[in-house]
Amino acid sequence: MNSFQNGKSEVVVIGAGTIGCAITYYLAKKSVKVRLLERNTIGSGNTSLAASLLTKIRSKPDIIPLVQETYHAMDSLNDEIENKLDIQxxxxxxxxxxxxxxxxxxxxxxxxxxxxxxxxxxxxxxxxxxxxxxxxxxxxxxxxxxxDAFMDAYVLTNAFAEAARKHGAVIQQYTNIEGLVQEGDCIKGVKTKDGIIECDYVVDAAGAWSNLLSLQVGIGLPVTxxxxxxxxxxxxxxxxxxxxxxxxxxxxxxxxxxxxxxxxxxxxxxxxxxxxxxxxxxxxxxxxxxxxxxxxxxxxxxxxxxxxxxxxxxxxxxxxxxxxxSTYTPDGMFVLGGLPQIKGFLAATGCSGAGVAVSGGMGRIISEIITGTNPYCDINPFKIDRFGALNPLSEEFRQRCADARSHKKSG
CATH class of the missing domain: 3.30.9.10 (D-Amino Acid Oxidase, subunit A, domain 2)
Structure with missing residues (x-):
């Protein structure tokens, strides 16, 4: 298996939205060799369409530490990037x-x-x-x-990307993923038109398209x-x-x-x-x-x-x-982490309308999982398999996720 452009990466993150860029930033800060791949441009997916409310209080308490971490991240970014964030x-x-x-x-x-x-x-x-x-x-x-505040999600996303580059991350735009490379129960890399990028971990942060990646290795993510x-x-x-x-x-x-x-x-x-x-x-x-x-x-x-x-x-x-x-789950909670049957695959999706607000928290959690650190908050509510076996593309399951958005009242 031949790799290209600077050899093997420890981690490949797929999707340069706010969450993908945050994950890349947190990994790069920990000196992990990380490469972020985006088929279009940074923040070109749903990121530029987000209302970007950064409300700290949430009716689901498990979400709050992730929002609080995003505020910590914004403070750090203001010290690391050239142009200050315009936080309202x-x-x-x-x-x-x-x-x-x-x-x-x-x-x-x-x-x-x-x-x-x-x-x-x-x-x-x-x-x-x-x-x-x-x-x-x-x-x-x-x-x-x-x-509480709000800010332009596109600006925050590019700030994460700029700081990630300063810490050594490689970010490749206009790079489409043709498939995941798997050997037995292990992820070994990703295939692009330019060749195969070998890696130890793939992080699926592809938002609305996340299941199109995960289903390639038999994992149905509970998001729509x-x-x-x-x-x-x-x-x-x-x-x-x-x-x-x-x-x-x-x-x-x-x-x-x-x-x-x-x-x-x-x-x-x-x-x-x-x-x-x-x-x-x-x-x-x-x-x-x-x-x-x-x-x-x-x-x-x-x-x-x-x-x-x-x-x-x-x-x-x-x-x-x-x-x-927005990628919704039936319970309005996120999807974070991996499954033991597929080593080296992690997901960070299911933002349920709060992706910008929790981006820093998601980035920190994924970086802690990869580096073998105990996550700073309880991640059990966000487990991939909490709904059991499912077909995420079925009409019935997609309706359950849509109902979660319709019934949402507060943050």
Whole structure:
């Protein structure tokens, strides 16, 4: 078996999205010989389509250490790269307008206390001052978390890549994977048009296409590409000041954040659309995710719920509609690690709408697994085989994953 370009790599990471670049960065910092392969360009997949909310508090506590690690990573990156990250520290405002959402918010703040995440309940007048477009009449309770942020996922991804290169990583763009090389129960390398790259580990961070790699070695990952949607209004700095916080509105299945004097808002569909990864193009540029009319149908279906809290919703102009795919699992948890029957294969996928926020945590965990270090947090909730045997391409399984997105209320 002949290798090429600088000989054997200890690790080959496949997919240069935020997670793949983070993994490469963490491995390179540990002086692991790592090569990142991307069939297009860095951040060209779903990364550039992400809303990129970096909310620290999550209804699933196992996720929080991964988000916290991403914040640590961003601090480190600011010391290592030439251009500082443009992190928008606007905080997040969590609103409850029903008995159930009040109960959920109280639970969320209790979790925040467990992780020493700063928060405070605020009055309606304080809400109004923060968010000029917000109608507070129906809001029963609100909690403000001042240390939350958002940033451009594409910028973060390229920062991970830049720092990884400085630590010795090799990053190859426009390199398509033709197959995985396996000998017995061991992964030995990856095949490209230029030859075979030998390695000890392959990390599948291919996002929506991750199962197309894993199934080559008989591993079905419990993830499905599911459509995500958000809209951006026309600019109106008075109504949408740049300082307004991220707003989480479970009672409307919605979230918002500022966007250059406009408002970015996401609405979760009641019946999320899922995709067979075999039918997704390798380049998402210009790809239409489902029916083109859905951008308006969803606004009509879900927008009425948001309008309860945003009275001018039906008057605003929509400047942009962005659709992409997130890899969801039936339980909304990630997929991290490997399986004993295939040595040298690891997966890092199933972001469930939080890929940017947990990228640093995923990168650290994968680097610790490869270097034989005990992971810094419990990874059992993210095990590949937690759902047992499955066919990830089946309609039934893909629907389970889509339902997980539809039922998601908070972070």
């Amino acid at each position: 520290m606007v905080g997040s405002l969590h609103l409850a307008a029903s008995d159930k959402s009040v109960e959920d918010l109280d639970q969320l703040t209790s979790i925040a206390d467990d992780f020493n995440i700063s928060h405070s309940y605020i009055s309606k007048s304080e809400m109004q001052a923060m968010v000029p477009w917000l109608k507070t009449d129906e809001i029963i309770k609100a909690s403000f978390m001042p240390d 590409p599911v459509r995500s949607n958000y809209w951006i209004t026309s600019a109106n700095p008075q109504l949408f000041p740049a300082t307004q916080p991220i707003v989480i509105l479970p009672d409307a299945s919605a979230y918002t954040r500022p966007e250059s004097g406009a408002l970015l808002f996401g609405l979760r569909e009641s019946k999320s659309v899922h995709f067979n990864p075999e039918k997704l193009p390798s380049d998402l540029t210009g790809y239409v995710f489902g029916d083109p009319e859905d951008r308006w149908n969803i606004l009509l279906e879900q927008g009425e719920r948001l309008q309860r809290f945003f009275p001018k919703f039906d008057e605003i102009e929509i400047a942009h509609y962005i659709a992409g795919v």
